[in-house]
Amino acid sequence: MVAEQLRAAREAKNLTVQQVADATKIRTDHVRALEEGKFTAFSATIYIRGSVKIYAKFLKLDEAKLLATLDGELKGTQKFSEPPPLSDQKKSLLDSVALVLAKVNWKMGAAGFALIILALIVGVSFWAWRHHQKNDPLKNLPAAVYQPADSGDTLPLPGHR
Numbered sequence: 001m002v003a004e005q006l007r008a009a010r011e012a013k014n015l016t017v018q019q020v021a022d023a024t025k026i027r028t029d030h031v032r033a034l035e036e037g038k039f040t041a042f043s044a045t046i047y048i049r050g051s052v053k054i055y056a057k058f059l060k061l062d063e064a065k066l067l068a069t070l071d072g073e074l075k076g077t078q079k080f081s082e083p084p085p086l087s088d089q090k091k092s093l094l095d096s097v098a099l100v101l102a103k104v105n106w107k108m109g110a111a112g113f114a115l116i117i118l119a120l121i122v123g124v125s126f127w128a129w130r131h132h133q134k135n136d137p138l139k140n141l142p143a144a145v146y147q148p149a150d151s152g153d154t155l156p157l158p159g160h161r
Contacts, residue, residue, distance in 0.1 A: 003037035009059040
């Protein structure tokens, strides 16, 4: 256990809890809590991990190994098994949208948005052109046939009556 390793290492160096607290700037009650395995004295996992890391470094213990052991011990506790919620409120739709927008790569997003707009412009233009072609009144007229007049009359030339 982490608590036993910390206490044994401190006692092997003939250090008091007060000396450890002064050297590491960890409160004495927190040093005692770490050595007794009473992690509920801390409000969050990050404080436990930080304190253990500082304490292990001060005692010249293997920090990585000690933190790995600590993680295993904390997973067994109800309070520190998973990160606490940031608030008691349920996530709203606005929260979810804001989270998604915060993760967007805006350079790529702007390029993608421009392509979507361009595709919409091309699509609407094509639709408008096709719609105009179908509704063209001159296009639906029957073929014209030339029929000469049988009256024999011709139009007068300008200036000659």
